[in-house]
Amino acid sequence: SAMLRDLKSEDNSRQIAALTELSEYLSFSSEEALISFPMETFIPVLIGLLEDPGHADETTRAQAMMLCCRCLFNVVDILPPTTKIITSAGGLPVLCANLHNVAYIDVAELAVAIIERISEDQPLHVLRAGGLQAILTFLDFFQIHVQRQAANAASLLLLPRPPADVFEQHVQPMLPTLAQLLQHADPQVLQSVCESWRRLLDNTIAAHVTPREKCSGSAPSSMGRAIAKGKWRGPGGKKDEGNDASGATGSGAVAGGGGGHAGSICRAAAGAAASASASAPGPTFLEELIPSSVLGNLLMLLHNGLASPSPHTSGVLGEVLYILSVILNYSEAFAREALNQEICDLLRQIVLTMDTVGGHGPSQTSLGLLRVLATVASLLPAIQLNDDGTCECAERRLQLFRDEPKYLDALGEAFLSVLVDAYEATIDPSVQSLCVTLLLSFFLA
Secondary structure, three states, rough: OOHHHHOOOOOHHHHHHHHHHHHHHHOOOOOOHHHHOOOHHHHHHHHHHHHOOOOOOHHHHHHHHHHHHHHHHHHHHHOOOHHHHHHHHHHHHHHHHHHHOOOHHHHHHHHHHHHHHHHHHOOHHHHHHHHHHHHHHHHHHOOHHHHHHHHHHHHHHHHOOOHHHHHHHHHHHHHHHHHHHHHHOOHHHHHHHHHHHHHHHHHHHHHHHHOOOOOOOOHHHHOOHHHHHHHOOOHHHOOOOOOOOOOOOOOOOOOOOOHHHHHHHHHHHHHHOOOEOOOOOOOHHHHHHHOOOHHHHHHHHHHHHHHHOOOOHHHHHHHHHHHHHHHHHHHHHHHHHHHHHEEEHHHHHHHHOOOOOOOOOOHEEEEEHHHHHHHHHHOOOOOEEEEOOOOEEOOHHHHHHHHHHHHHHHHHHHHHHHHHHHHHOOHHHHHHHHHHHHHHHHHHO
């Protein structure tokens, strides 16, 4: 076509005119109109121009690159399957290069938006191309709406479990940056960053923890173990959706979570006693992986949520409690440090902000209470049922409280009366079951 010839032309004016025409055409097109458009022909040309516009004049060069990005964004926005064409045409390294070396801020911002769209469909390809580092390295230099896009893209990239070499090369080096972003002031960025940590931890636990053969009569009876092993899932067993509190509107500091996910959380509580046990990973794998600043940042988010409760902070706190339940369950060092930083008082204050009188259904308050109690459960030893019908605490966490009895005293002082009151006040069977389990943990520890 004449447009394609002009795009390939060495005449600057013809090339810019063709890019402008194509950009306008795509911006006003619909999915139906683009079905017959020769994407396989045009997209590689656009990527080639973005990589090397070939113009000596800086203004013309910037204009050509921006128009190329606009065209690519419109294409993936209208026809998401075209992300595969961009990937196969070598577009990801070109987009990432424009973020590693920001020559034109408008081009970089469009590159973030394009990578966000590709991350929805091709997250592992984006990770392998260095996309996580590209979108996060200069995040603070962008406008807030672009920062939100970058943070959301990061959470999308961490949804699938990457191969070990991809994780070591492209994810692990960015963990200090993700830890620092837990201090971000924008609630939407914080929500995405917390989702990133949740997904990263879920995948890490799944990679390190292998199912054991079931022993007769032995099963964990703590919901905290069920949640920390990734059973906080959404309807239909969809991974990652069960702790999505982004739509929280309920009252209370952590009364987040959409109604569609309520059943899965309560089923996890009610069925925790029947969960299959899992072998404990190495004692230091989380300490080696997670920057030491993460725990302090998470506890600060709990402080901030208590000080300024809102629907936005409610959603963030739901994620924070999930992350805490995982790292406290699997790391003795993090559990010890959290107890030293008086997490017991923080969690108790969160519970006291709630109206714990709930109905039969999974109310917003019940969901918030379950999240807090699951975090408490992750601090306490798991309960094991022996073959002779007796119960005892798992040795792994019990040793911590034998070494430091003050930790158990602090937990008991903060939660024994709360658990009794919550059990008596609610008629939600999931909350009642977890309260009984935690009381039993206290008495056996």
